[in-house]
Amino acid sequence: MRTSKRTQILEAAARVVEREGVKSVTFDSVAAEAGLTKGGLLYHFASRDDLVRAIHRHLADQWEAGMTAAAGKPPAEATAAERLTAYTRVATQSATRAELLFMLEGATTADHAAPWNAVIERWAPPPAAPADDPAALDRFIARLAADGLWLYESLTAERLDPGIRQAVAERIAATLARDDD
Known part of the structure; x- marks a missing residue:
């Protein structure tokens, strides 16, 4: 089964945190890690706080x-x-x-x-x-x-x-x- 884009983003965000800490979670850093554009991230998460809540979940x-x-x-x-x-x-x-x-x-x-x-x-x-x-x-x-x-x-x-x-x-x-x- 293919991993959804949302899951790919969350896993990419976790990798960013592994390397650089929670404060380093930005749309730019996560988009780069996930191989997406910032707009692609915004499609799934309206704000950084939405992204952080989703990572917690x-x-x-x-x-x-x-x-x-x-x-x-x-x-x-x-x-x-x-x-x-x-x-x-x-x-x-x-x-x-x-x-x-x-x-x-x-x-x-x-x-x-x-x-x-x-x-x-x-x-x-x-x-x-x-x-x-x-x-x-x-x-x-x-x-x-x-x-x-x-x-x-x-x-x-x-x-x-x-x-x-x-x-x-x-x-x-x-x-x-x-x-x-």
Whole structure:
């Protein structure tokens, strides 16, 4: 199936962010990366803010698609344990700089944060009362460990040895599996 022009533009914008950061997303930089004219971009996005909102949605949708694939089903059909296990499996994979920068940038604007927050709410919401439920607290700690590995991989120049990353990911998953017993 052919990728739509809109998707090509969003992927080009993510590449610009990978190299140069969020502030570098302009119609000129994205058009050049996508191999389009500025007018071609304006056909799909009326403003830079429309483009940035669409990038947030695109990246959050890709993130959620990874969790759906890891779970083998959509979040509505998965148990809480299956959702959290899928979340941790995806989070323990290396994130892109674009994802990290957009998540950080999104945290400053409710409209931009909405797609990311919706994904987290479906897959790995924080526990309501962890002090009253030690198992819920353990699950949340596993989520934080997965987030920490994701962040570590996003911020360091050197990549972890794949065997080490896999061992850490399996250890986190094993913590969740023990909780299912």
